[in-house]
Amino acid sequence: MLALSPTFTVDVNALLPAIVMLPVAALLLAFLLGGRRTQSTALLVTPFGIALAVALACAVWRSDRALVYVLGGWAPPLGVALRADGLSAVMLVTTALIIPATGFYALDLFRQPKETPEARAPFVFWTLLLAVWAALNGVFLGWDLFNLYVALEMLTFAAVPLVCLDGRAATLVAALRYLLFALIGSALYLLGATLLYGAYGALDIGLLSERIRPEPAAWVALAAMTTGLLAKTALFPLHLWLPPAHAGAPPPASAILSALVVKGSFFLVLRLWLNLAPPEMAAPAVQLLAAMGAAAILVGSVLALRQERLKLLIAYSTVAQIGYLFLALPLAVGARPWFAAAWVGLALQAVSHAFAKGAMFLSAGLIAEALGHDRIAEFRGLGRIAAPAALAFGLGGLSLMGLPPSGGFTAKWLLLTAAIDSGQWLWALIMVAGGLLAAGYVYRVIAPALAPADGLTPIKTPSRRRTALALALAIVAVMLGLAPPQFATFLRIGAPDAQKALLK
Secondary structure, three states: OEEEEOOEEEOHHHHHHHHHHHHHHHHHHHHHHOOHHHHHHHHHOHHHHHHHHHHHHHHHHHHOOOEEEEHHHOOOOOOOEEEEOHHHHHHHHHHHHHHHHHHHHOOOOOOOOOOOOOOHHHHHHHHHHHHHHHHHHHHHHEOEHHHHHHHHHHHHHHHHHHHOOOOOHHHHHHHHHHHHHHHHHHHHHHHHHHHHHHHHOOOEHHHHHHHOOOOHHHHHHHHHHHHHHHHHHOOOOOOOOHHHHHHHOOHHHHHHHHHHHHHHHHHHHHHHHHHHOOHHHHHHHHHHHHHHHHHHHHHHHHHHHOOOEHHHHHHHHHHHHHHHHHHOHHHHOOOOOOHHHHHHHHHHHHHHHHHHHHHHHHHHHHHHHHHOOOEHHHOOOHHHHOHHHHHHHHHHHHHHHOOOOOHHHHHHHHHHHHHHHOOOHHHHHHHHHHHHHHHHHHHHHHHHHHOOOOOOOOOOOOOHHHHHHHHHHHHHHHHHHHOOHHHHHHHOOOOOHHHHHHHO
């Protein structure tokens, strides 16, 4: 309880349902009002969303523990609980910042035409933006497997249409491929949740973590759920839907998909293996996930190096950077001295990648507008006609490479230190190789952009407002590396049970 006066107090736990319901209420209102009011409703609600997310983060920090809110007063297993720890609070703030950044960037792209009362693409975009926000908040706060399934489905059906807003045949095919992977993933997740409920009579993660045992039913259920989530996360080799989806999607949609949407399903993988599964099950499973993450880093980076278009290069780099999140899992299971560093490195990688990738996709849109294309081979002289956009891309790339003082550097350094301290040298070598490959594909863009070119003129001068938004996200990705030690302490609040002795 937060005391505002001697007679008036506020239950800070009530912030959890509020932060989920705000975008839901805005979505319903925007849908009902329609027309030009859809855009204004979506943008006007964003400051309140940021305020709620920051307030929740402050409440977690002040309480120094995970906050739990039981919906309707019915405790699990009859009721449903929401839970906010340090990592979920940071992801909520990240989402609350990136959603409005992409929204204000999209103003010129999805503005309602004056000559019509309502156009399809603007209406769909603004309502889907709110739906993605609401679904992500539900994922980051969910503590019930079926409740999380509902949030995942909402996220899927909000994200897929963003891919094909222009209605072209190529984007429709990409969206259908994405939908196929997502629906198969959803079916597998629901199958696993059903098996767990049948075996242990609960869906609450806290109750299940006390009841689950390393037996066939648990193995089959967790394997099915994890496979489904990997398809949604686009982890190699289940990444086939992601590059085509990004290739034709509008820049704001690509930024949301890469920065936020794939993090939602990864967040649930984290919950399953670090919060729910017993250590004797988690230990071998996370090694397999780490091997897939290592393959994603290498294959995704090599494919990024071979791309001729900027958006595809960034898309394949997403495949690679997701690999680091899974590579961190075996370093963050159990209770060993290096796990605190691994947990913070994993969390910081998720957050810094979100800001960096958002900045890179938004800057890619500006570059394509300035040149009329995004063919990397024809970028010579880009730095002269679209210097701020090239700078935003370069700063985002700085974080992906893991160069100081970026957030990506701090994250990868912590993970590298944990891998070396634990004697897992193979993962350390993969991280180093991934950093070098990232430097290669970022250099492919920056080198011609800085080269001189005579007579090059922009087809369209990039908007200062949209350029500033891309730069702002890139600067945040870099500044995360300068965060004070208290930020690491905050990320460790409510960490998985196996780490409590070290992380409290």
